[in-house]
Amino acid sequence: VPNYRVAGKTGTSKIADGARGYAAGRYSSLFAGLVPVSAPRLVGVVVINDPKGKDYYGGAVAVPVFAKVMEGALRLLNVPPDNLGGRGLDFAAMSAEQRRDLAAEGLGDEAEGVPQ
Numbered sequence: 001v002p003n004y005r006v007a008g009k010t011g012t013s014k015i016a017d018g019a020r021g022y023a024a025g026r027y028s029s030l031f032a033g034l035v036p037v038s039a040p041r042l043v044g045v046v047v048i049n050d051p052k053g054k055d056y057y058g059g060a061v062a063v064p065v066f067a068k069v070m071e072g073a074l075r076l077l078n079v080p081p082d083n084l085g086g087r088g089l090d091f092a093a094m095s096a097e098q099r100r101d102l103a104a105e106g107l108g109d110e111a112e113g114v115p116q
Contacts, residue, residue, distance in 0.1 A: 038082040048062050
């Protein structure tokens, strides 16, 4: 979320398939976060069940949705920014390929393979 510090956690889990264990290639992707970190005003959780496409990690699928929703909500509520001129990276604006490149360089959540 541009000009705001965000705290949160991504998650990715396989979807259960009854007594047979887990469904092949099916995932649930999520991001839970709050913003702005300095004085939290909004909390949100985005869950995407069975995302389509090549990417399924929470950081690649759910974070961009969280960022877009929070950006609009912060604007509507007139919440002052807490990171003007900050040096943070805008992961939500990056393509999935850019996030994978950062993960390959050891940046982000190694358990998920994508930056947070």
